Structures are given as structure tokens and as C-alpha cells.
Amino acid sequence: MASTGISSLDKLLGEGYPDGSTVLIIGPPGIGKEALGYWFTNSGLSQGDFSFYVTKRSVKEVLKDANGFGIDYRQRVPLWMAREGGQIKFNISDLTGLSFKVKEALKENATRRIRVVTDVLSPILMLNPPETIYKFLTQLFDDAKHYDLVLLATLEEGMHPPQVLSAMQELFDGVLELRFYEEGLVARPLFRIKKMIGIPPQPSYFNFVFSRTGMELSAYGK
Amino acid sequence: MASSRIDIPTILLILGLIGVVLGLVYPSSTTGVPMTGVPTKLGLVIGFPVPTALFIYAAFWALTIRKGLGGWIYRNQALGISLVSLAYLVELVGNFLTITILANNQFLFDVGFLLRFDFIAIMTFYWIDSSMRTVHDIDPLSRDTLYWSKLRYVLWVLNMFGVGTAFVLAAVDYQYFVHPPAGILGAVLASLIPTVIFATYLPGIIVLPIGALRSKDKYLRNQLVWFALSSFCLIVLAGLADLIPKIGPTPAFLLSGFCLYRSARSLVPLNKLSLDDKLKKDSN
Numbered sequence: 001m002a003s004t005g006i007s008s009l010d011k012l013l014g015e016g017y018p019d020g021s022t023v024l025i026i027g028p029p030g031i032g033k034e035a036l037g038y039w040f041t042n043s044g045l046s047q048g049d050f051s052f053y054v055t056k057r058s059v060k061e062v063l064k065d066a067n068g069f070g071i072d073y074r075q076r077v078p079l080w081m082a083r084e085g086g087q088i089k090f091n092i093s094d095l096t097g098l099s100f101k102v103k104e105a106l107k108e109n110a111t112r113r114i115r116v117v118t119d120v121l122s123p124i125l126m127l128n129p130p131e132t133i134y135k136f137l138t139q140l141f142d143d144a145k146h147y148d149l150v151l152l153a154t155l156e157e158g159m160h161p162p163q164v165l166s167a168m169q170e171l172f173d174g175v176l177e178l179r180f181y182e183e184g185l186v187a188r189p190l191f192r193i194k195k196m197i198g199i200p201p202q203p204s205y206f207n208f209v210f211s212r213t214g215m216e217l218s219a220y221g222k
Numbered sequence: 223m224a225s226s227r228i229d230i231p232t233i234l235l236i237l238g239l240i241g242v243v244l245g246l247v248y249p250s251s252t253t254g255v256p257m258t259g260v261p262t263k264l265g266l267v268i269g270f271p272v273p274t275a276l277f278i279y280a281a282f283w284a285l286t287i288r289k290g291l292g293g294w295i296y297r298n299q300a301l302g303i304s305l306v307s308l309a310y311l312v313e314l315v316g317n318f319l320t321i322t323i324l325a326n327n328q329f330l331f332d333v334g335f336l337l338r339f340d341f342i343a344i345m346t347f348y349w350i351d352s353s354m355r356t357v358h359d360i361d362p363l364s365r366d367t368l369y370w371s372k373l374r375y376v377l378w379v380l381n382m383f384g385v386g387t388a389f390v391l392a393a394v395d396y397q398y399f400v401h402p403p404a405g406i407l408g409a410v411l412a413s414l415i416p417t418v419i420f421a422t423y424l425p426g427i428i429v430l431p432i433g434a435l436r437s438k439d440k441y442l443r444n445q446l447v448w449f450a451l452s453s454f455c456l457i458v459l460a461g462l463a464d465l466i467p468k469i470g471p472t473p474a475f476l477l478s479g480f481c482l483y484r485s486a487r488s489l490v491p492l493n494k495l496s497l498d499d500k501l502k503k504d505s506n
Binding site: 032034056065068092122127156157158159179180181188205 | 282283286287289290291292293294295296297299356359360362363364437438439440441442490491492493494495
């Protein structure tokens with residue numbers, strides 16, 4: 001198990017994300033999906049794991065965003081694969097190149113436990129034909145099994161047709177959902193584990209609040 | 223989805239529009255706010271409190287959504303909508319006071335106008351700036367269109383220059399500035415300052431719709447469309463009310479408030495919990 005970096009989520013999942021699993025975090029832009037990736041990466045770095053962050057943004061932008069959640073990557077730095085400012089640069093329209101670079105990075109660090117976090121899934125789905133996407137994801141999931149790594153990917157709600165969202169949820173081993181629910185005059189952000197390999201389905205919703213020390217979860221309705 | 227049912231702002235809008243029609247049928251003043259009789263009371267009830275409630279509702283929803291958002295870029299955008307709602311509310315209150323209490327005090331009338339103008343100018347640019355950063359963040363290729371990350375500093379300076387100049391001129395000689403016939407310089411400045419301020423909006427007005435289309439984010443698209451409609455209603459309908467006094471400013475504020483409320487609600491998708499989930503919650 002790989003700790004999520006959030007103690008309340010570790011408890012829900014039974015210590016963390018299962019090794020060799022691919023996890024999808026789905027929700028609207030701005031709700032805080034990336035924060036789960038920041039804490040997961042940070043937890044990996046503190047445990048000496050190889051943390052690999054693949055982002056469509058520039059490293060500077062990620063650092064600023066992560067800092068807003070209380071994560072400071074200046075002490076321990078993940079391997080950045082980014083549009084700008086990272087150790088590895090990539091072009092999001094070139095999935096073959098991206099796949100190759102990811103494979104190389106994983107191969108070089110195969111002796112350590114590997115954690116991969118990425119926010120490029122939504123742009124990939126928007127900018128590439130379905131066959132190319134399918135090929136890329138199959139390759140990535142094969143790598144996840146081969147290296148026994150944990151892959152955390154975020155997916156934007158509202159930018160893709162419902163059938164694409166459903167297909168993606170089918171492909172991943174685990175799906176975490178962050179959404180806003182309207183309750184009278186309150187817009188309530190709720191969290192749910194839609195599915196996770198190795199644990200029974202969990203239909204319960206949880207209230208969540210971000211703080212600089214993590215994500216606080218409490219059972220919805222209490 | 224909540225948008226399919228009739229909510230409180232929709233009821234307020236319908237009531238307000240009925241009141242506007244009644245006010246048109248029974249006009250009793252040139253300002254559009256009747257001064258005597260039954261239509262007077264109706265006009266005062268609808269012309270001020272109903273749009274006020276709509277702007278407060280818009281600000282409230284933007285802030286309540288902001289509270290649940292994690293990313294600072296999106297939190298700023300939600301704050302932008304609430305600040306614009308507040309600025310429009312100030313404009314509504316100022317307009318109401320101008321018609322009722324300050325009509326005979328030219329100094330307070332002019333200074334009040336400039337303060338409201340400045341407040342709206344700053345808050346609108348704050349919203350444009352925060353929305354441009356949102357559009358950049360959700361762009362699949364993270365494009366920095368028009369080099370906004372750098373251009374924004376220049377535009378903020380220009381915006382503040384326009385706002386500041388208007389304020390200083392008003393403080394030094396408000397009559398000279400507000401009433402251009404007093405001199406050519408006054409006329410030039412009076413037309414130049416709004417032009418400078420509008421120029422700071424122009425890149426945003428062009429890029430925001432393009433960004434929304436590129437991102438394919440239907441919620442962002444809805445948010446921008448409702449915001450644009452709100453501004454359109456306030457500017458165009460209020461302008462129309464100046465030309466045709468019988469209409470009055472109430473329809474402009476009513477529609478603008480409602481559109482701003484819809485824009486605030488489009489900041490994120492708001493889902494509804496199923497009956498099963500509610501029962502589970504109650505049993506907890």
C-alpha cells in the first residue's frame with residue numbers, strides 16, 4: 001500500500017492506494033483534485049519513493065498551487081515532466097514521445113517504489129484521436145502493473161462527454177469523486193470512493209475541507 | 223439538476239417584471255419610479271428591494287461556492303463575481319438615492335456617480351483578470367494567450383490610472399469634469415477616461431470566449447454567457463432608460479441581477495443528491 005499522504009483517506013482506504021493500481025480523481029476544475037496528487041507525491045518523497053509528476057502546466061505554476069495547500073517542494077523535489085521548467089519537457093500532442101519518455105523515467109528508477117501523478121489526461125482526451133489515446137493508456141497501465149507503481153490521474157468534469165467519463169472510470173482500478181452538491185442554500189463539496197480495487201464498494205459520501213496540513217474528511221450528515 | 227426547477231430568483235424576476243409592466247401601464251413620474259398612489263408603492267417595492275435581493279443572492283452563491291473550492295485561481299474568480307454583484311448593488315442603491323434623496327444636491331449626485339463608476343470599473347477588471355487566469359489553467363495546452371501573465375500588470379496600471387484620474391479630477395473640480403461644456407479639456411478627459419478603462423477590458427472580452435471554447439468546459443461557457451448578459455442588461459438597458467425615461471432603470475437592474483445570479487451558479491456544476499443518499503444521511 002502507498003500512503004495517500006492524507007491520514008483520514010488512508011484510514012478509509014485501509015493504509016493507502018493499493019500497489020500496482022491506477023486511480024482516477026474526477027471532479028470540476030478548482031475543486032482541489034490536484035491537492036490529492038500533491039500530498040501523494042509529498043508522502044512518497046518523504047518515504048524515499050521515486051515520485052514522478054507529469055503536468056501540462058509549468059513547474060512554477062504547480063509550485064504556487066501546491067504552496068496554497070501547504071506543500072513545499074523546495075526541500076524534496078519530484079521528477080518534473082512539464083511544459084516548462086521541469087527536468088523533462090514534453091509535447092502533449094505527441095503521445096508516442098510522451099509514452100517513450102515516461103517509460104525511460106520508470107526504467108531508470110525501477111529499483112525504487114514508484115508513484116506517478118498526472119493532470120494531462122483531460123488534455124490528452126481532448127487533443128488526440130481515440131485509437132492513439134487507447135494505445136497510450138494501455139501502455140501506461142501495462143507499465144503500472146510491470147513496475148508495481150501507483151498512478152494517480154485527474155480528470156476534469158464538464159469538459160468531456162458523459163460516455164468518455166464513463167469509459168475512463170471503467171478503465172481505472174480506482175475512482176475518487178469530488179463534486180459539489182446543492183442542499184438548500186448550501187453548495188456542499190462531497191467526496192466519495194466510487195470504486196477501489198481490493199475494497200468493497202463504498203457508497204457513503206464524505207464532507208471534505210482542505211487545510212494546510214491535509215484534507216479533513218467527515219461522514220456526510222454528521 | 224437544480225437549474226430545471228423554479229428557484230427564488232426566478233420568482234423574484236417574474237414578480238419584478240410584472241411590476242415593471244404595471245409601472246409602464248400606470249406611469250406617474252418621468253423617472254420610472256412612481257411617486258404617488260398604488261403604483262407608487264408597487265414601483266418602490268419592486269424597483270429597489272427585488273433587484274437588491276437578486277444581487278445579494280448572486281454574491282451569496284458566489285461566496286458559498288468559493289468556500290468549497292480548493293484552487294486559489296478559482297476562488298479568486300468566485301470572489302470576482304461576488305465583488306461585481308456588490309458593485310452593481312452599490313450602483314442600484316446609488317441610483318435609488320439619486321432619484322429619491324440626492325436629486326437636488328448636485329455635488330453629492332456627481333461624486334456618488336464617480337465613486338460608483340470607479341468601483342464597478344475596478345471590480346469588473348478584477349473579474350476579467352481572475353477569469354483569464356482560470357481560462358489559462360483549464361486550457362488543454364496551457365496557452366498564455368496575449369501574454370496575459372505579463373499584460374495584466376500593464377492593464378492593472380492603466381485601469382488604476384483611469385479610475386484614479388477620474389477620482390482626482392472629481393475631487394479637484396467635479397463640475398469641470400462631469401459637465402464637459404465647462405471646457406474642451408473636460409470634454410476630452412470625460413471621454414478619454416472611460417475609453418482607457420474600456421481598453422483594459424478589451425483583451426479579456428476577446429480572449430475569454432475563445433478560451434472557453436478551447437477548454438470545452440460547458441460550465442465556464444455558461445458562466446461567461448450569463449456574466450456578459452448581466453453586463454449587457456446593465457449598460458444597454460440602463461442607457462435605454464436614459465433615452466426613454468418612462469422605462470426607468472428597474473428592468474436593467476432586475477435582469478442584470480438575475481443573470482449575475484445565474485453566472486455565480488455556473489461557477490461549478492451543482493448536483494443533487496438522490497433520495498437514497500438523503501435517507502442515508504438522515505439515518506447517520
